[in-house]
Amino acid sequence: MAFYQHGRWYTEFKAGDYRETKPTDIIANTPAGKSKAKKIQAERKALFKALAAEVEKLNVRDKRGKIVDQPVCDAFSAYWENHAQHARGAKNIFRELAYAEAFFGPEMPISHIDAEAMIRLREKRRRDTSKRTKRPTPISNRAVNITCEAVKFALAWLRKNGRTVCEIDWSVVLLEVQDRVTEFKPSHEAVVLNEFRPDYLPCLLFMLECGSRKAQAVSLQWTDVNWESWSITLKKQKKRGSRRSPKPHLIPISKEIEALLLAQTDPDTREPYHPEFVWTYVAERTRTEVKSGREIVAGQRYPITYEGLSSYWVRFKANHGFKDVRIHDLRHAAGTRIYRQSKNPLATRDLLGHSNLSVTERYMHSTHEDLREAMNRRFGDGGARVNSQQ
Structure with missing residues (x-):
């Protein structure tokens, strides 16, 4: 459905549990503008279905049709939609999961995330620099662990919901963090x-x-x-x-x-x-x-x-x-x-x-x-x- 609001045309469609509403560049509230908006909506819906079909090929299902393995992009999206977006600090969780997804690659199966993959993610995160200071300084071990723990909690939720996830010894992955004991003396x-x-x-x-x-x-x-x-x-x-x-x-x-x-x-x-x-x-x-x-x-x-x-x-x-x-x-x-x-x-x-x-x-x-x-x-x-x- 295409609708006109706030001075421009919007496209909206629903496919399964997914719902998308996006603005267009069309601002003329005329029949011709509506026709162009409907055309853009059809293209966006077709593109989404094509991408969903490609992702579906990578999903592994059991005999009952339940997903047991899927790409990182789809797995993290399911975790976000059904749990993480309602948790405290959701904005930070989204940022950390996006970082991990970009590192692993969106098509990597979650069953391939093992301790070795998490250590590679950890080392990549350790090479990042803090943006809070003028000079480039390494980020703290706590910040590295926050990224790794975001993946840890996501994998735990996915395992609870029937996905095949590797058993990871997180004591090997997470860095040692010393509590910052400071006092105004x-x-x-x-x-x-x-x-x-x-x-x-x-x-x-x-x-x-x-x-x-x-x-x-x-x-x-x-x-x-x-x-x-x-x-x-x-x-x-x-x-x-x-x-x-x-x-x-x-x-x-x-x-x-x-x-x-x-x-x-x-x-x-x-x-x-x-x-x-x-x-x-x-x-x-x-x-x-x-x-x-x-x-x-x-x-x-x-x-x-x-x-x-x-x-x-x-x-x-x-x-x-x-x-x-x-x-x-x-x-x-x-x-x-x-x-x-x-x-x-x-x-x-x-x-x-x-x-x-x-x-x-x-x-x-x-x-x-x-x-x-x-x-x-x-x-x-x-x-x-x-x-x-x-």
Whole structure:
């Protein structure tokens, strides 16, 4: 069926479970334009059927007609259509599967994907460079494993649905990954307290106190602050594919957070510097924003933006020699410190807003001092058992 919409003709057809809707270059809403659109639709449908017939020749079926082996392109498409597109992080899964399909070739049978083929894919991925840096740098082992694990999960789903898949020892394929244990140390905190931009500092200290993410901190509004219950509602991002809105993440207002909030009010009038957003900065120069066209006047206060805080943090790190320290490490530091003070993993989980305690375990690092204190607490005064035996 060809239809006219949004100023151009579209073609649409269905073949089995497959449905395709694509625009054309025809913009004239006339009988001649409709005739051309129908012709293009017939050509596209014929091309799809021809390609489907070629792929069908490569499918291996059992006596009951069920597919037991098929090309990579068809197998990954089935996995995507029936499972992966509804999973969390579907966009990343699609990208990794497309990379693997391009490496193996679309016509390669999935039964040929063995440990040797996966090692070749792994080595090809290791030679890629990261696009996040200006200089070409090798990608991390974790990024390599993400590509391999996307294929691993796809093969597991295909095996569960009757396809013949090789048994692969994934311990040989996957690379060793060391967890990145970083912490915003007291030495970093001392430099930040003395050298960080004063109007940006309260927002940073808020992240360090409550463990919020950067986006949650800069988007905090006065309507999220409840002085009656002494709590703050942090906005949580909606999960991909979920129809439910995320539950609000409530954190209590501590004495430190109270002081930071009150610092964002005028000392004379006790009115907030900004009527809507909590964290603000003082413009250092008069300029015009490129994207919004808004004029920024020097000396006046404006809400802190995600990009503004990020760019200033990058410059601050470079000027003060902070190596391998991210602004997200303030969240890690908040989780680690609250655990060391409370020794309660559930309190750490509630502060960080995790739904799974296994995620919180990444923040619960123990030091020699923690271990020594725990060992001493076993006997109360730290040597009662030895003294009593003497």
